[in-house]
Amino acid sequence: MLKRRQVIGTVFSAAALSILPVSAQNLRKGIIVVYSRTGNTFGLAQRIHEKTGYPILRLQLVKPYAENYNDMTYLARDEIRSDARREIATKIPDLSGYTDIYVGGPYWWGGLDVPMRTFLKDHPLEGKRIHPFITSGSSSPRGAIEDIRRLCPKATIEPHFYSSNSEVSSALNNLDKWIEESLKG
Numbered sequence: 456m457l458k459r460r461q462v463i464g465t466v467f468s469a470a471a472l473s474i475l476p477v478s479a480q481n482l483r484k485g486i487i488v489v490y491s492r493t494g495n496t497f498g499l500a501q502r503i504h505e506k507t508g509y510p511i512l513r514l515q516l517v518k519p520y521a522e523n524y525n526d527m528t529y530l531a532r533d534e535i536r537s538d539a540r541r542e543i544a545t546k547i548p549d550l551s552g553y554t555d556i557y558v559g560g561p562y563w564w565g566g567l568d569v570p571m572r573t574f575l576k577d578h579p580l581e582g583k584r585i586h587p588f589i590t591s592g593s594s595s596p597r598g599a600i601e602d603i604r605r606l607c608p609k610a611t612i613e614p615h616f617y618s619s620n621s622e623v624s625s626a627l628n629n630l631d632k633w634i635e636e637s638l639k640g
């Protein structure tokens with residue numbers, strides 16, 4: 456009798472171990488929210504979408520910035536310094552059912568870009584797991600992560616992914632590893 460219980464116990468825990476990662480994923484519902492002016496950060500979003508199947512919500516603006524960098528960069532700097540908003544034209548779905556939000560944007564002037572700041576001011580993602588992904592010319596993404604932390608004080612900020620804009624395509628292997636890790640736990 457004792458022998459039989461031990462066998463059953465062993466079989467049961469082996470089955471539970473193999474099921475656990477799948478059931479953990481089933482409890483998750485993810486969405487990728489990204490602002491990308493010139494496409495670099497959007498490239499990362501597309502890869503995350505391919506690997507996870509999560510939908511992408513690309514933020515479009517009511518008044519888009521000028522295409523020319525010189526024509527918009529100091530305006531963006533003034534917006535950051537005065538904590539101004541850039542209104543979002545994209546219709547935002549009900550996010551309440553999502554557990555995991557992949558938040559992506561470019562690094563602007565020491566922190567997160569203005570459109571994503573505006574989105575997070577309106578949607579502080581309380582209780583969500585946030586997976587940030589950031590691109591920049593060369594600056595460390597630290598300021599952008601701090602902005603996300605400040606704007607989303609009741610979210611859990613998971614490890615971020617960063618790539619410089621010149622390395623976005625060669626960073627895909629590392630991105631895949633980060634995506635895998637982001638699905639665990």
Ligand SMILES: Cc1cc2nc3c(=O)[nH]c(=O)nc-3n(C[C@H](O)[C@H](O)[C@H](O)COP(=O)(O)O)c2cc1C
Pocket residue numbers: 490491492493494495496497524527528529531532560561562563564565590591592593594595619620
């Ligand atoms: C307004 C503005 C400010 C920027 N500031 C910085 C900066 O401080 N440091 C940096 O390394 N790159 C900076 N960049 C470069 C962008 O972060 C980089 O090109 C990024 O990959 C663009 O992403 P996107 O194509 O998704 O818009 C800035 C770009 C813009 C438009």
